[in-house]
């Protein structure tokens with residue numbers, strides 16, 4: 001394995017796996033697998049890039065660090081020479097972590113400083129300018145992310161936000177340096193490293209900027225960022241003749257289907273609303289889950305009875321509804337119970353013969369995929385930017401793990417249809 005990725009959630013893992021497997025137009029990418037958790041066995045020798053999907057975005061920082069270091073050890077044992085720490089393009093984290101503590105721990109383990117930290121994903125409207133993160137032209141703190149149920153993002157100044165999470169100072173490679181090219185970026189990172197900065201926010205507003213950063217990071221043992229930071233990384237290995245490149249292979253999957261949505265992000269709320277207009281829909285009421293007044297078996301039975309009609313179960317709710325329930329039971333407790341609920345629904349669906357599953361929400365997807373326990377997944381075609389189809393080893397199931405804010409309004413139907421197509 002050449003390139004190893006440690007992702008802090010499962011949708012983020014499939015987002016970056018998609019970028020690496022796709023590579024650049026006309027050239028293709030690396031042969032990529034997504035591992036669900038740190039594997040307990042060696043990776044198949046045919047794999048060139050391995051993405052270890054963790055669920056560490058919202059766990060205590062010490063736990064995130066320990067799991068990430070275990071993932072690093074496994075990836076190094078597979079021969080990886082470059083490691084990427086993948087976090088969210090909206091920098092989802094709290095003042096305590098986990099981007100800073102995990103980034104610094106990986107850097108210390110690899111003995112490096114002056115490491116790129118860039119969440120930019122211009123295709124999805126995430127850009128970084130003078131260290132400030134914008135989402136579709138709005139400051140992060142005014143983009144809706146300030147209402148996120150688990151990691152409300154209230155400060156768009158990434159250096160200041162990350163600085164609260166880090167022991168060392170956080171540097172900046174501003175846009176005017178990125179525009180000078182890869183050599184200038186490398187020099188700026190070295191200058192930052194010599195000042196003692198471990199993580200260095202890098203500006204990027206376009207894919208061209210991300211390609212400059214990718215070239216600058218060609219020999220870097222550690223890179224951190226959103227999936228955009230991986231845009232040029234496959235090409236580095238292909239340019240050095242270490243990988244051949246090529247398109248992704250996909251074996252279509254047909255059969256019983258369902259959609260589970262636990263994301264409360266704006267894009268998912270819109271997708272739920274549109275899909276519910278023409279398909280059977282079960283609204284999972286958070287308070288009913290907390291009181292045990294609705295069971296996963298009930299929801300699974302509803303969905304299994306309606307396969308062929310693209311049935312949906314969702315708990316997605318607007319911010320005021322979430323605040324009220326969180327005030328009643330506590331933020332972590334509600335999240336964990338709803339995630340666990342959807343995980344149990346997914347297990348029951350699988351037992352009932354489900355073959356196509358769409359899940360909306362990072363934490364929700366992580367809980368579901370962990371419960372389904374696939375080990376490793378292959379990367380298929382991209383449905384919408386940042387969301388590929390994933391299949392298990394024997395193509396018995398196709399999955400789409402959708403980041404909360406990703407996908408067009410008709411994403412759910414499109415995902416199920418794309419899974420069937422060669």
Ligand SMILES: Nc1ncnc2c1ncn2[C@@H]1O[C@H](COP(=O)(O)OP(=O)(O)O)[C@@H](O)[C@H]1O
Pocket residue numbers: 149150262263264265268285286315316317321322325326334335336337338339360361362363364365402403404405
């Ligand atoms: N109705 C609800 N009330 C409160 N919390 C909810 C509700 N529905 C889902 N959640 C929780 O909100 C969180 C959404 O996070 P996630 O699944 O990562 O979505 P996203 O990708 O949009 O961030 C999960 O922990 C989920 O369990």
Ligand SMILES: O=C(O)[C@@H](O)C(=O)COP(=O)(O)O
Pocket residue numbers: 009011012013015016087088089090121226227265361362363386402403404405
């Ligand atoms: O980088 C991104 O935006 C995504 O890959 C991602 O991690 C999104 O997280 P969720 O919205 O929690 O799914």
